[in-house]
Amino acid sequence: MKKKHKVLLIGWDAADWKIIGPLLAKGQMPALKKLIDKGVYGNMATMNPPYSPMLWSTVATGKTPDKHGVLGFIELMPDMKGIRPVTVHSRKSKALWNIFHNQGLKSNLVGWWPSFPAEPINGVVVSDKFQKLKKDPNAKNPILKGTMHPESIKKDIRDLRLFPFEITEAHILPFIPKAYQIDQEKDKSLQSFAKMLSENVSVHAAGTYLMGTTDWDFMAVYYDLIDHFCHAFMKYHPPKLKAIPQSLFDIYNEVVQGAYRFQDMMLERTMQLVDKDTTIIVMSDHGFESGHKRILKMPKYPAAPALEHRQFGMFVAAGPNIKKNEKVFGLGLIDIAPTILHMFNLPIGMDMDGKVALDIFIRQEKPHYIESWENVSGDFGQHSDSNEVNQLSDQETMQQLVELGYIEKPDEKIEIAILKTKCDLKHNLARVHSGKKDFYKAKEILLELINDSYPKYQKSDFEGESKLQLERQGLKEGDSIIDVIPYYMDLLSISISENEMDNAELYLKKLRTLDRRFEINTYFSEAKILLLKGKIHEALKILQTAKDNKPNAEVWFQIGNIYKRLYQFHQAKEAYEKALELESDKAKYHQALADTFIRLNNFEEAAEYALTAIELVKYYPEAHYTLGEALEKLGYIQQAQQAYKTASKLKPKTRHRAEKALENIKDKLENVHGLNDKEHYEYRKDQIVIVSGLPRSGTSLMMQMLEKGGLEILTDSKRVADISNPKGYFEYNPVMSLHKNNSWLGEAQNKSVKIVAPLLKFLDPKYRYKVIFMKRDLIEIVKSQQKMIGKDPETLPIKLFEAYKLHLDHIAIWKEKMPNVEFIYVNYKDTLVNTSRVAARVSTFIGMELDINAMENCVDKNLYRNRV
């Protein structure tokens, strides 16, 4: 009989390498270790917002939540008259098992979130409703219609639900050896423990049953054990947090590790039940904070517990065509569905957001594509109508989500609960758009949310049971039922990202008015606004105060960014290193440090940090670019070329810097140049020749020479010749506001334009520049400037002198950083004394045959004044 290639996908919600690593080292997760040894492993990048039903639906569809439609933990009932835990009806896209159904393959699905009501697929679905049981041991727990498909499977697995009241000390003590010390009257943790453990055992029992007794091609089993245990017990995980009483720490400090170890025991059993021809994938949707960022007091915002979710989850895969014991990089949740489709040699929908993770395969076959699976007609094992399940406002499930803190206790008044749900779902959609950098769509929704009018809490709302609940949230009569603060916070972030300074200030002001209890940290936003305004030192001051009050990695990172902007690279390096000490797996911190090492000419370190950034996030063009820079400087030209190529490919928008760097590398491979050489003596198509320097360094003189030499000059001649520049200034008015608008630079192609040195950094990287930088003795420059503005040329303003000196240093660094810039220094005095030699050099640099005689003849040596 021909062997079938099967795929088993195991979901471990919130599993995190930070906990797994030490357990593997101690030999306490032997099953996962076995899988890693014969397979691949790596990080799994999550998405924003990191809410599990959204994320697992992305895993199943390969699409982002704006496309698949699952936008939160709860959904509106089809008749819009109530709310309920999210069901499969929210999902608008076909999942893997729907596609397999259409293609004649058999799937089993157990516990997937959301999977209720069970879809009528070819195979078995045991939905996420199966394991949810009432806490009351005397309550009846009938298996609801729609809990599984086919209904006939019910008789085989109905006894596989474990009830919380069945949990015994033999189950509790391995997790909580001092459970006898718990005062169960006051501390209800054991109840939660029993519920969470029994639910996962039920999922596992149904899963193992189906694995061994049914024929299947694809199987997916989802466990929430680690996530739920972490939400309940991570605060007690070592190292002990100051605010945690020693007595509670002593009781609960082993629970989180216990959850991982038990999950591993279940994996061991699962691995026994599959054949060698089965590919096993174990993955999580996000990680979980286990260090200093653990949150003890949750903010009151919806789904606040997701704040404890970490950016990286885990991924392990092993199977017949999977590489052995290799680390893989850059995987995202969106990549799982395309990768699994590819394993079955099925085409990937071009409307899927992810890619096939080809790196994990031994034999890498070219993926096939179709426009979209959504357009394929036929039977996909989906529900035919979504209105038949009105009985699903399941109180127990809602209660669990409330207890975990994922949702607030729904309001007694159903119309308020509906309104809040509508707003939450819209807000989540805006956050998904924002996460995809589609700020336009995100803003549209957020503006709608802040402009809507909402009912206010009335006196009657503060009567009875809800009084305490509302007061605990700091609410009072007259407050809006919908808290608009989160919407303003997102609008503020978007405005800052889009450099909309006025809007950012407006939203910040509004937030400060709304947040009367000053719970929100606004220092980041304030610092960013100040930066946009160019008030760098004020921004730095705010961040330093924030750092002194409560140091965190992001503050250090922002401080580093400011130092870098100030060209203070040693300070920037220190700040980034501090950020990494606090959070070692943030790719952007590694990338920032790599870039800083380039500026400090430490190219080996730069390459090292850039590589780590890429290890963490593969689709990171900036890190590939920095790696290219480092490798180029180290002399590994071919490898640098590869890095630049990757950087230029990775983003849909054009990576101008990477493309120009690639051209340069091509030159280097073809011609032997010194590594630091910024001169390529050849004409570049559509190049812009820039004459630059400090004011009074001879820029007008060079412009005049170029004009006479035959190069077209971009000037509007608005500034007329005067005694300081008797032959004219050759200026172009839009240059003055280059820092605000550089869109006109295209007009300068194949021409020469004068741009004063401080504005060079605002050049658009999409063009090629040949910069002729005029150098003149600084004392002469300052004297000449003093004279021009009617001041005593003999009084030398020291501060100005120092500032110019520093500025020239910055220019030297800037030119090295810009692959699209070729750069020569031309000495002013030389120009006057050895004019023909300078003219010839300039002509060669530009790569055009200029009229050297005409250039030489136009120079009036009598103009050389203020010489030292």
Added chain:
Amino acid sequence: MNKNTIRHNFEITEKGSLGSLALGDVGLRAWRSVKKEARQKRKNEKKA
């Protein structure tokens, strides 16, 4: 076809264990069967 019939090489007690729960369907059923037998035994002993 049922592959879920592997033999376990440890004793299942009435109080159960994480090991038997980790075995999934067979472990859970085996444990419940042990519990049932123990209950029955006690019942019989009481009657006797």
